[in-house]
Amino acid sequence: MIRALLLVCLLASPAFAVEPDEMLADPALEARANALDDVIRCVQCRSEAIGSSNADWARDARLVVRELIADGASDEEVLAFFVERYGEVVLMRPTTTGANLVLWLAAPAMLLGAGIVALVYLRRRSTAEPGGAALTPEEQARVDELLGR
Amino acid sequence: MIVELGHFALILAFVVAIAQSVVPMVGASRGWRGWMAVAEPAASAQVLLLAFSFAALTYAFVTSDFSLRLVTLNSHTDKPMLYKVTGVWGNHEGSMLLWCLILALFGALGAWFGGGLPERLRARVLAVQGSIGVAFLAFLIFTSNPFLRLEVPPFNGQDLNPLLQDPGLAFHPPFLYIGYVGLSMAFSFAVAALIEGRVDAAWGRWVRPWTLLAWLNLTIGIALGSWWAYYELGWGGFWFWDPVENASFMPWLIAAALLHSAIVVEKREALKAWTILLAILAFGFSLIGAFIVRSGVLTSVHAFANDPERGVYLLAITGVFMGSALVLFALRSGAMEATGVFQPVSREGALVANNILLAVSCFVVFVGTMWPLIAEMLWGQKLSVGPPFFNAAFTPFFIALAAILPFGAILPWKRAKLARAVRPLWGALVLAAAVGALIYALTSGRSAFAPIAIALGAWLVFGAAAELWTRAGRGEFASKLRRLGSLPRADWGKAVAHAGMGITFIGVAALVAYQVEDIRVAREGETYEVAGYDVTLVGVERVEGPNYISTMAEITLDRDGTEVARLFPEKRVYPVAGMPTTEAAIENGVFRDLYVVIGDPQQGGGWAVRTFIKPYANWIWAGCIIMALGGVLSLTDRRVRVAGSARKPRAPSGVPAE
Numbered sequence: 001m002i003r004a005l006l007l008v009c010l011l012a013s014p015a016f017a018v019e020p021d022e023m024l025a026d027p028a029l030e031a032r033a034n035a036l037d038d039v040i041r042c043v044q045c046r047s048e049a050i051g052s053s054n055a056d057w058a059r060d061a062r063l064v065v066r067e068l069i070a071d072g073a074s075d076e077e078v079l080a081f082f083v084e085r086y087g088e089v090v091l092m093r094p095t096t097t098g099a100n101l102v103l104w105l106a107a108p109a110m111l112l113g114a115g116i117v118a119l120v121y122l123r124r125r126s127t128a129e130p131g132g133a134a135l136t137p138e139e140q141a142r143v144d145e146l147l148g149r
Numbered sequence: 150m151i152v153e154l155g156h157f158a159l160i161l162a163f164v165v166a167i168a169q170s171v172v173p174m175v176g177a178s179r180g181w182r183g184w185m186a187v188a189e190p191a192a193s194a195q196v197l198l199l200a201f202s203f204a205a206l207t208y209a210f211v212t213s214d215f216s217l218r219l220v221t222l223n224s225h226t227d228k229p230m231l232y233k234v235t236g237v238w239g240n241h242e243g244s245m246l247l248w249c250l251i252l253a254l255f256g257a258l259g260a261w262f263g264g265g266l267p268e269r270l271r272a273r274v275l276a277v278q279g280s281i282g283v284a285f286l287a288f289l290i291f292t293s294n295p296f297l298r299l300e301v302p303p304f305n306g307q308d309l310n311p312l313l314q315d316p317g318l319a320f321h322p323p324f325l326y327i328g329y330v331g332l333s334m335a336f337s338f339a340v341a342a343l344i345e346g347r348v349d350a351a352w353g354r355w356v357r358p359w360t361l362l363a364w365l366n367l368t369i370g371i372a373l374g375s376w377w378a379y380y381e382l383g384w385g386g387f388w389f390w391d392p393v394e395n396a397s398f399m400p401w402l403i404a405a406a407l408l409h410s411a412i413v414v415e416k417r418e419a420l421k422a423w424t425i426l427l428a429i430l431a432f433g434f435s436l437i438g439a440f441i442v443r444s445g446v447l448t449s450v451h452a453f454a455n456d457p458e459r460g461v462y463l464l465a466i467t468g469v470f471m472g473s474a475l476v477l478f479a480l481r482s483g484a485m486e487a488t489g490v491f492q493p494v495s496r497e498g499a500l501v502a503n504n505i506l507l508a509v510s511c512f513v514v515f516v517g518t519m520w521p522l523i524a525e526m527l528w529g530q531k532l533s534v535g536p537p538f539f540n541a542a543f544t545p546f547f548i549a550l551a552a553i554l555p556f557g558a559i560l561p562w563k564r565a566k567l568a569r570a571v572r573p574l575w576g577a578l579v580l581a582a583a584v585g586a587l588i589y590a591l592t593s594g595r596s597a598f599a600p601i602a603i604a605l606g607a608w609l610v611f612g613a614a615a616e617l618w619t620r621a622g623r624g625e626f627a628s629k630l631r632r633l634g635s636l637p638r639a640d641w642g643k644a645v646a647h648a649g650m651g652i653t654f655i656g657v658a659a660l661v662a663y664q665v666e667d668i669r670v671a672r673e674g675e676t677y678e679v680a681g682y683d684v685t686l687v688g689v690e691r692v693e694g695p696n697y698i699s700t701m702a703e704i705t706l707d708r709d710g711t712e713v714a715r716l717f718p719e720k721r722v723y724p725v726a727g728m729p730t731t732e733a734a735i736e737n738g739v740f741r742d743l744y745v746v747i748g749d750p751q752q753g754g755g756w757a758v759r760t761f762i763k764p765y766a767n768w769i770w771a772g773c774i775i776m777a778l779g780g781v782l783s784l785t786d787r788r789v790r791v792a793g794s795a796r797k798p799r800a801p802s803g804v805p806a807e
Contacts, residue, residue, distance in 0.1 A: 018668055019668075019748065019749075019757055020668050020669050020670045020748075020751070020757050021670070021751065023668065038536070038537070039535070039537050041533045041535060047389075047391055047392070047533065047535065049535060049536075052384060052386065087531060087532075088530065088531070088532040088533075089531040089532055089533050090533070091532065091533060092533055092534075092535025092536065092537050092538070093535060093537035093538050093541075094520070094532055094533070094534055094538055099524065099527075099528065099530070100524075100532075103516060103517070103520045103534070103538075104542065106512065106513070106516045107509055107510075107512055107513040107516065107542055107546070110509050110512050111505065111509045111546075114505045114508065114509060115505065118501050118502070118505055119493075121501070122491075122492075122493040122498055122501065123493070125419060125487065125489070125490060125491055125497070126490065126491060126492045126493060128487075128490050
């Protein structure tokens with residue numbers, strides 16, 4: 001039910017996502033444009049790429065992507081074009097520079113840390129004395145009683 | 150009158166919850182049995198009161214009592230009865246009441262089936278559960294009261310949202326909530342154990358069924374939501390890495406880790422502190438999820454109740470419960486001495502690896518979800534973290550998990566000779582590699598990623614089968630088969646759940662890599678070819694529905710001259726709600742879905758038509774359901790049932806020897 005509200009955003013216009021009249025004739029170029037559609041965010045919507053959004057802005061952005069590609073722009077140049085105008089917020093895939101390195105490296109760093117901790121733990125477990133007999137005096141008394149000692 | 154009684158019952162439940170959270174806790178620390186005994190009737194009373202309150206609200210929805218603000222805002226006399234009922238939780242206030250009801254229900258189940266627990270532990274568990282109830286009931290009553298009246302009731306309600314009237318969506322929240330809230334039991338057990346200062350094998354056995362129950366419902370809830378997105382959004386996406394989806398995925402990952410580490414506690418008395426921490430964090434992520442969904446702090450496509458005041462309150466609940474539990478953990482976890490001894494190459498070692506991978510993958514989702522917030526708060530940088538990040542950063546951990554899973558599942562406890570232990574898996578490994586190679590050959594020229602992922606999925610399925618087969622022991626085929634049938638249900642549950650994950654793997658990989666998409670302008674009567682299917686737009690007509698106007702296309706898909714499917718995709722406009730919707734038409738199949746969508750009429754004639762061939766799409770959700778089924782099998786294992794009813798004094802059986 002929560003998801004339903006997603007459509008509220010889509011409902012700006014009843015059309016949806018890439019329309020046939022937007023597409024480039026050359027399949028190779030269209031494939032590139034299609035891939036770019038998924039990494040450029042629609043700034044009018046909430047966390048949606050222009051490739052899956054129906055907002056007017058997304059449609060315009062898709063047309064711009066295709067125009068730039070038809071003019072021979074590389075993927076990087078297309079992205080740079082959008083970043084220059086709208087800021088990094090248009091990138092669905094955050095850059096791997098500056099503070100964003102923390103984002104990208106957080107998980108590998110945690111894996112490394114967790115791996116080291118786990119190795120130490122496993123080492124300790126494999127050389128530890130078998131424990132488990134640590135009964136309290138009362139428990140020991142009860143065991144003795146049950147065993148009839 | 151009934152509504153007023155419901156309101157009153159709600160407030161009464163709040164008072165009972167306060168008593169439940171204080172009295173048994175004091176009793177447990179002082180050793181007063183009478184005070185501890187309050188927990189059980191209080192938990193029962195709380196759930197009965199909330200059930201009545203919920204029934205009263207449902208009654209108001211069913212009878213369309215528009216003097217209730219909530220009903221006016223979220224219902225309409227023309228709504229079908231089913232959706233009047235599901236409309237109760239189709240809004241913030243009602244869903245919060247459902248949340249509280251499930252919370253109380255878990256507490257009551259703990260009271261009714263927790264007789265095997267030591268008296269003190271049970272009193273403490275129920276008291277902690279009661280205190281969570283206090284927090285959420287206070288939130289409900291003071292910020293989101295569902296029973297507020299309108300001074301001048303309108304003649305009819307405002308909401309007839311057609312999108313909410315969908316079975317997939319109607320039943321998705323209750324499952325999710327059972328999952329979210331069910332993790333509160335694991336939390337209560339963890340906190341009670343910390344207060345007690347004692348975690349042993351028995352604790353592991355007690356906490357596991359609750360976690361399993363929560364996890365399997367969460368699995369079903371997430372699958373339902375994903376399935377709904379697939380058929381309703383018009384292009385067949387099934388997962389968007391949206392903050393709200395992530396909010397449900399994070400507790401799922403941690404709960405999965407907890408399920409596995411609790412086994413180590415139960416069988417080997419190790420990983421105790423870690424398991425406690427997971428139990429705390431699992432519910433913590435549920436709380437964070439509630440905060441994300443209901444505060445609107447993270448822009449999500451699923452915005453729910455965007456209210457800063459509620460957000461602050463939920464953040465406070467999260468902070469208080471997580472803060473105090475983690476402080477308690479820091480103070481007491483030192484006392485949790487592990488006693489089991491094992492070599493790194495062992496089932497325990499493999500489960501440690503499982504836990505690391507699940508915890509790290511959850512961390513990826515968490516960091517990615519929160520990063521836009523962090524970046525904006527710390528250096529005012531607005532940025533987005535979308536699916537490309539999650540696909541790149543999350544997937545490797547799940548690939549690794551799938552690669553080691555069958556090995557880990559078959560390793561013996563304590564110590565293992567790797568070469569010997571994995572011998573039964575050679576067949577599965579070869580078969581899975583063959584599947585991957587076959588797919589690579591069939592789709593030559595494309596990336597090797599999908600064949601590898603599919604081979605991993607097959608590896609999980611074959612590995613689970615090989616494990617069961619080994620478990621059946623040696624001997625003749627017939628006797629092995631017989632023994633297979635009498636294996637403990639927990640063994641079956643484990644194999645089934647792991648195989649389910651493999652099936653989901655295959656579905657996701659095949660769909661992502663081999664989907665064929667065709668977007669074009671088609672004229673009526675025109676036939677064109679998409680991936681071996683001859684697609685014909687037979688015609689388009691205007692159809693009047695009960696409360697909508699539809700543009701319905703008739704599309705046939707033929708293969709080699711035989712009709713495979715005749716589909717009727719629609720575009721509907723609901724005049725009352727002023728809403729257009731897309732109704733994709735799907736021909737479901739085991740190996741592929743044919744998915745067609747009709748778009749707008751084009752200038753110069755013709756219609757925009759989208760045709761998708763989606764291979765193995767249904768495997769994604771089938772795998773989730775199979776995973777949940779594995780959970781159910783495990784839950785019905787004799788050991789769990791025995792643990793649940795162990796406290797009943799056994800009737801003397803047989804005659805004493807003397």
